[in-house]
Amino acid sequence: MAAILETEALGFSYAYASRPVFNELDLVVREGEFVLVTGVSGSGKSTLLRLFCRLEAYNSGRILFKGKAIETYCPSELRRFIIYVPQIPSMIEGSVEENLVFPFSFRANSDLEKPSEKQLSEMLEAFYLSDVSLRYQAKKLSVGQQQRLALMRALLLEPEILLLDEPTSALDAESSAMVFSIIEELNASRAKTVVMVTHGTFVPARVKPVVYSVENMKLRSL
Amino acid sequence: MSPVVEISFWQLLLALLFILVAQIASFVYHLGLNKDISIGTVRTFAQLFLMGYVLTFIFSIENLWLTVGIFVIMAISASFIIRGRVREKDVPYMLPTFLTMFVSYFITAVFVTGLIIGVAPWWEPRYFLPIGGMVIGNSMSALAIALERLFREMRQQKGLIETRLCLGANYREASSEMFRNAVSAGMIPSINAMMGVGLVFIPGMMSGQILAGADPLQAIRYQIIIMLMLVGSTATTSIITILIVRKRCFGKGEELLLGEK
Numbered sequence: 001m002a003a004i005l006e007t008e009a010l011g012f013s014y015a016y017a018s019r020p021v022f023n024e025l026d027l028v029v030r031e032g033e034f035v036l037v038t039g040v041s042g043s044g045k046s047t048l049l050r051l052f053c054r055l056e057a058y059n060s061g062r063i064l065f066k067g068k069a070i071e072t073y074c075p076s077e078l079r080r081f082i083i084y085v086p087q088i089p090s091m092i093e094g095s096v097e098e099n100l101v102f103p104f105s106f107r108a109n110s111d112l113e114k115p116s117e118k119q120l121s122e123m124l125e126a127f128y129l130s131d132v133s134l135r136y137q138a139k140k141l142s143v144g145q146q147q148r149l150a151l152m153r154a155l156l157l158e159p160e161i162l163l164l165d166e167p168t169s170a171l172d173a174e175s176s177a178m179v180f181s182i183i184e185e186l187n188a189s190r191a192k193t194v195v196m197v198t199h200g201t202f203v204p205a206r207v208k209p210v211v212y213s214v215e216n217m218k219l220r221s222l
Numbered sequence: 223m224s225p226v227v228e229i230s231f232w233q234l235l236l237a238l239l240f241i242l243v244a245q246i247a248s249f250v251y252h253l254g255l256n257k258d259i260s261i262g263t264v265r266t267f268a269q270l271f272l273m274g275y276v277l278t279f280i281f282s283i284e285n286l287w288l289t290v291g292i293f294v295i296m297a298i299s300a301s302f303i304i305r306g307r308v309r310e311k312d313v314p315y316m317l318p319t320f321l322t323m324f325v326s327y328f329i330t331a332v333f334v335t336g337l338i339i340g341v342a343p344w345w346e347p348r349y350f351l352p353i354g355g356m357v358i359g360n361s362m363s364a365l366a367i368a369l370e371r372l373f374r375e376m377r378q379q380k381g382l383i384e385t386r387l388c389l390g391a392n393y394r395e396a397s398s399e400m401f402r403n404a405v406s407a408g409m410i411p412s413i414n415a416m417m418g419v420g421l422v423f424i425p426g427m428m429s430g431q432i433l434a435g436a437d438p439l440q441a442i443r444y445q446i447i448i449m450l451m452l453v454g455s456t457a458t459t460s461i462i463t464i465l466i467v468r469k470r471c472f473g474k475g476e477e478l479l480l481g482e483k
Binding site for chain 1: 381382384385386387388389390391392395473474475476477478
């Protein structure tokens with residue numbers, strides 16, 4: 001399968017740090033792959049995902065999306081194709097429905113059709129949220145429910161790559177199992193490319209992941 | 223109308239009793255303001271006397287470039303006072319702040335002196351500098367409030383801004399209410415001043431004119447022009463400055479450069 005996301009000799013360091021986070025890091029992610037990035041806390045796993053969607057600016061090397069440097073895309077359009085779901089979901093003030101549809105008001109998403117209430121309700125069911133009303137205040141939901149809502153919100157924009165930053169770190173075992181099941185389903189049935197960062201020992205049951213570990217400012221294939 | 227009562231040097235010193243009261247209050251209640259009150263008092267005397275001599279000199283020679291030069295110095299000083307209040311190090315905001323202030327205030331002051339009051343020439347220092355000073359002084363406070371609010375909200379709402387960016391928002395869409403809140407916060411004091419003027423307080427310029435023996439009905443005309451001018455200049459300066467500085471809060475990839483604090 002063709003490469004969808006690549007890094008070439010990627011280098012990055014934070015302005016306040018004496019040691020770089022990444023140095024000459026190379027990675028190839030192919031279409032439809034399920035990539036797991038592991039590593040100790042503070043090794044730069046989340047930073048790697050943030051670099052892919054330009055939430056951080058790298059210092060050297062290149063990042064390519066579909067063979068073209070990510071700088072050649074308008075940032076808001078790039079972020080529609082490569083959606084990053086942060087570790088702690090962020091909800092706006094308002095209902096579940098408002099939280100799901102607000103991205104459709106952004107200019108970069110103007111060509112997408114806003115989902116109907118029926119479609120949203122069906123999706124809530126598929127995400128184990130059938131007991132949650134579309135009128136309910138999103139900020140009152142549990143973190144596990146908000147995390148599933150954040151995943152739903154990302155998927156409604158039909159991204160090509162999902163970047164997931166420790167999506168179950170704040171969840172109990174039951175909620176974690178639900179979220180993992182959804183992510184596997186997305187990759188297996190809907191052929192979404194997934195790059196997921198985790199510090200745990202998640203072993204997908206239905207898909208075979210490509211696993212890397214962040215070590216010494218590079219990625220090591222496991 | 224009674225003539226202006228001259229204030230002698232000893233009468234001026236008598237006014238220091240007010241400062242004495244403030245110093246005693248600070249000492250008794252451990253406010254820690256004694257040093258600041260002392261420095262402020264000395265600066266008030268020194269700066270205003272200096273200004274008095276400078277204005278006397280400028281009024282006597284009536285030179286366009288000197289008048290504009292003094293105006294530039296006033297705008298630069300205002301920029302540094304804003305920097306002292308805002309204390310933001312991650313985003314370079316000084317240059318856009320100064321340029322916007324200078325251009326906007328200059329246009330406002332020229333408009334008021336040249337067109338509304340109709341002074342000839344438009345830069346007549348006796349009109350241009352006090353009016354320019356009022357625009358700079360009032361809008362400076364508004365700008366400091368607006369900038370401080372913008373940076374604070376951008377840092378506090380970093381998670382929300384990044385969530386929007388990640389879902390396809392451009393930097394303007396991601397920070398729209400932080401922009402609105404910052405501009406509104408800066409403008410509220412001058413709008414409140416319009417509400418209270420004449421009811422709650424008599425503005426400084428109008429009081430000065432009345433004390434100097436001017437007809438109150440003439441003084442209010444000047445004051446109305448000044449109040450409207452201040453709201454207009456505060457709005458334009460705040461909006462333009464916050465638009466430019468907000469852009470500077472984001473990098474080339476529209477990534478937020480401010481970290482959470």
